[in-house]
Amino acid sequence: MKEFIKQFADQVSASLAQLPAEEISRAINILEAAYERDGRIYVFGNGGSLAIATHWVSDFNKTVFSHHLDKNHRRFQAIRLPSTESEITAWANDVGFDMIFAGPLKNYLQDADVLIAISSSGSSPNIIKAVELAKERKVPVIGLSGFDGGKLNELSDAKILVKTEKGQYEIVESVHHTIMHLMTKYFKEYFDHMITAGR
């Protein structure tokens, strides 16, 4: 058992040691720009990735401002797609599962916005459909992918690829979650700094 645990920890550590720092920096700069123009962030994924997206939305809408919740400071507008489960089933049932993100996104998407797409394989058709919609409208896309990156990594403006062998979902999702937490911590410190400096 110990060996199994060590092996998993080693794999995750190896992936963490190779975080694509430059692409993560690019993603953070894209999010800063969206904040400056009061744009909204749409974040989505399938299964575990959707859970990561949901967790991150609560962090971004509240946790990053948690030291200043009483201040009248402009907040982030982070939205998980779809924002209701009824929409998931409506689009899946009536139109097709590949439209569960792109369908609802069409209702929201405006020029000032940003997308964060999370997909371990980087090739889920429903993820790609939403990313293509954003690309068509010249809205920046931050893509978190795993394995070989798939089409998501190809299409993204910030290409955050956690490269692993195919099928290593646990490793990829663990590292994706870490990267999302890294961004949360960055913005928490950023707002601490900004608000303390009176901006």
Next chain:
Amino acid sequence: MIVVRAPLRISFVGGGTDLPDFYRRYPGQVISSAIDKYVYVVINRTPMIDKISARYSISETVDHPDALRHSRIREALKHLGIKSGLEIASFANMPAKTGLGSSSSFSVALMKALHAFLGKKLDARESAEAAAYLEMELLKEPIGPQDQYASAFGGFNRIRFNSDDTVDVEPVLLDFKKRFLLENHLLVFFTGLTRDTSSVLHEQKRNVNDDDKFETMKQMADSVPQFVSYLENGQMQKMGEMLHEGWQRKRSLASNLSNAVIDNLYSTGLKNGAWGGKLLGAGAGGCLMFIAPPGSHPAIRLAMKKTAEQNRLNEFREIPVHFVQSGAEILYHGDGQPSAFA
């Protein structure tokens, strides 16, 4: 209605090496950053009114683009084949000719907005290219494309100008701590002097053919990577010293780039503790920027104000500057469907 904004910029080193007469012989390079001062362009569709209106420092209403006095709006409309049925207005946080690149920011915002009006979304590169084409090709202005790219992309960028007229934009990815550190060391003063810089640029353009001056410009372009590395490492004093060197080089490129008043203001900054600085923009007026230890800022502010008063610069003032990551952006696109008017 369509609302587009594009940021102004501060250039650090390499300015001037974006002139085609230079970069066609040797790769030009510049490092600059977008700042929190913007130019806004608003377009309103008026399909029931067979006119074109342009509203800026004055208001014009004409039957055909040819009759417009505003040369950029006129040429942009003619180029895009827009004949009538719209109002174009512009707003800015800063007056023109301050050396913060506002005229190119205007072009970037204008081209992005007009394309959106025609149903085409431009990304950062396309917006920069469209603005550079407007200014350099259609209007034959004696400028380079650095400001259009700086404004369209936003953030800190190292911009390279290649001999085949292509432009590479490489973002300098800084965290907020580095940006705040630089902001805390930076002082920007509007000199109160505004002059049409085209005479400076014309002389500089002629001077590219002078061997010594060409060498100087090569050194300016080549100093960009070193400045970027100081910036990434937060070495403020080194950056200030490089600004100083760059400004000394740039001053030598054209006789009218600086003048006694600007030299007087600049040496006031240095005497009171600044590590270095430069004039922002093409020359002869605009803003002076310094990098100085934060402790010296009160003394520099006081002395600069005094020097400005002695030189009767009534418009002189400090400009607070913060860096921004955002570039040219459509803030609002409520144009609806043109068919609503059909």
